[in-house]
Amino acid sequence: MKPKVISWNVRELNEYNKRLQVRNLLRQWKGNIICLQETKLEFITRKIVRSLWRGHHVGWLYLPSKGASGGVLIMFDKRVVDRLEDCVGEFTVAFSFENGFQWAFAGVYGPNIFFVIEVYNPNIDAEIRILWEELARLLSWWELPSCIGGDFNVSRFPSERSSMSHITPTMRGFSDFISKQALMDIPLTGGSYSWSNTREIPS
Known part of the structure; x- marks a missing residue:
């Protein structure tokens, strides 16, 4: 069976009703590997995982939030993929899997610089470099x-x-990373943007 991967910024999983909504949608979408970002949870227990995905065949690993910001949870169906290795970094949760062939998946929640005015800032520059270096090390380590x-x-x-x-330095850095790692950026389909908030200038 080919695994179906779902990646979703859920914008917090603190409340049970929110987790119930997420669970219902995940059930409809029938994914085998689920990557949820911006969980805003410092600790994720088996009880929380079971509130999102029922059954005894779920494997999982998470990156805790930093206070009320960020966090990544990856869940997977152990009947579809076998976990070989895993890794939790500063911005990533990653697995190498086996399901007829070996491959790797990394779930990311990047440094929260999206709304910062795009001028040179050494702190922002350092954080985004850490993300690219972390991902490059993972790709190099597993070579899958x-x-x-x-x-x-x-x-x-x-x-x-x-x-x-205009193109900003972080945009150039993102494109450089994709090019250096010989990755393919899957284009967005459907809407022009992945989401829009209620600010005067929406993202």
Whole structure:
């Protein structure tokens, strides 16, 4: 069976009713590997995992939030893929899997720089470099066909943001990383943007 991967920024999983909504949608979508970002949970227990995905065949690993920010949870169906190795980094949760062939998946929640005015800032520059270096090390360590999904908090092109008219340093860095690692950026289909908030200048 080919695994179906679902990657979703859920924007918090603190409340049971929110987890129930997420569980109902995951049940409809029938994914085998689920990557949830921005959980805003410092601790994830088996009880929380079971509130999202019922059954005894679920494997899971998480990156805790930093206070009320970030967090990544990956769950997978152990009947579909066998976990070989796993790793939790500063911004990533990653697995190598076996299901007829070996491959790797990394779930990302990038440094939260999306709303920062794009001028040079050494702290922002350092954090985003840590993300690219962390992912590059993972790809180099396992040397397997890999899929990277999640919320990078970075876009590649001005057309991917409704209020942006020029290419920024972080956009160039994202494109450079994709090129150096010989990755393929799967294009967005459907809407022009992945989400829009209620600010005067929506993202």
